[in-house]
Structure formats: C-alpha cells, structure tokens
Amino acid sequence: MATDEIVQVNGVNVLHCAPDGPPLDGERAALDLIGDAGWRAAELVAVPVERVPEEFFRLRSGIAGAIVQKFAQYRLRLAVVGDISQHVDASPALRDFVYESNLGDQLWFLSGHDDLEGRLSPSR
Template identity: 35%
Template sequence: MKTEIHNINNTRIADISSDSTIINSAQDALDLLGEIYYEDVDRLIIYERNITPDFFNLKNGIAGEILQKFSNYRVRLAIVGDFSKYSGKSIKDFIYESNKGRHINFVASQTEAIEILSGR
C-alpha cells in the first residue's frame, strides 16, 4: 500500500493506492483510518480497484458499513474509478446522492478528487 500526501490550500489529503484490494470489510476501513490518523489528515482518496467488488452490491450492506466508519470519524472520502459499469439503479442512485453532498464522493479522476477534497 502506498500513501501520498497532497498539501493544497492548507489541507492535507491522503491518496491511498495499492496493487491489491485494501478494503474488504468495515474492519479494513477502520484499520485504514487508524493508519492515516498518524498522518494528520481528514480527507482521503481511494481507488475503486482497491475496494471489494461487494461494496458496489448495495443489497449486502457492506457499502453502508464501510462508509459509516468514515462518517463516524469525520473523514471525507473520494473514491476514484469508472462507475459507468455499474448498471443497477440502486448503485447509480447511491452514487448520485453521495455526490450531492460533501462527505463521500465518487469521481472519475485523481485530479477531480483533489479538487473536491481541497475545496477548489
């Protein structure tokens, strides 16, 4: 797992990437939050490829469990990926509604994630 810290407008953003899945469960999300806590950041970029595919099946509740951890610890999250492949109405609605807020965003690029999380 690689962590890059972006310092933009006095805002620190952790950009987490890996060649493998990082988040398979709510516990993995908690572990990740624990790791970035020591980096003094409250904004996080993670990539769709690093999250279990089960996250995108809303029927199993994994997305809610994972995102609740970020909400509880007040860490803003941008998930970067190509979400057009998810054809279900519920996941499309979920992404749309999330993107209306400021806490969880689904974006197409790292640049877009940094812009949203830095308040540009």
C-alpha cells in the same frame, strides 16, 4: 509496490492510497485506513477503485454502508477514485447512491484525481 502517501490538495491533507494496497472490503479495512489517516493527520482518504471490491458496489451486501458509517463516525471523508461506470450502469440503486453521495461532503465517487482537486477547490 507503491505506498499510500499524504498529499496537500488545496489546503486539505489527503491520504492518497496506492492501487495495489489491501482491499477496502469491510469495517476492519475501513478502521485500518482511518487509523492510518488519523496518524498522518489526513482529512480525506482517496481510495482507487482498484482497491474497492465488487461487493462494495452491490448495496444489498451492506459493505458500502458499513464503511461509510465508520468514516463518518471518525469525521473523515472518503473518495472512491476511478471509473465505476460499469457498476452504475448495472444498478439504478447504485446510480442514485452515487448521485446523492456526490451532492454531500462525506463520500464522493470521482473519475480521477483532477476531479478531487476540483471538489476541494476553494472557489467551489
């Protein structure tokens, strides 16, 4: 089992979460990650899509909103890393949510860690 680790990406402390860790399935899981990130002085948490349950991508469930709100409350950024195209293709509302999120700085949906590096590039 891989472990979560802190990685410096363009001067930003990023908590890279392992794919086989506990699912990000609600406020309790979000608070656990936020606590771990705070203890490790992370500024951004990168969660692989493998740890994000299907319900997160069904916006009506409210899980995504509750999780994002917790991260914002603690001034911590969140990136969901991996292929979510099947979810986006199935939901125009999710497609809009992903688009709007990626315009901001609080929540990003990125296809890979290379995209995260690009987002955190000083020249951006």
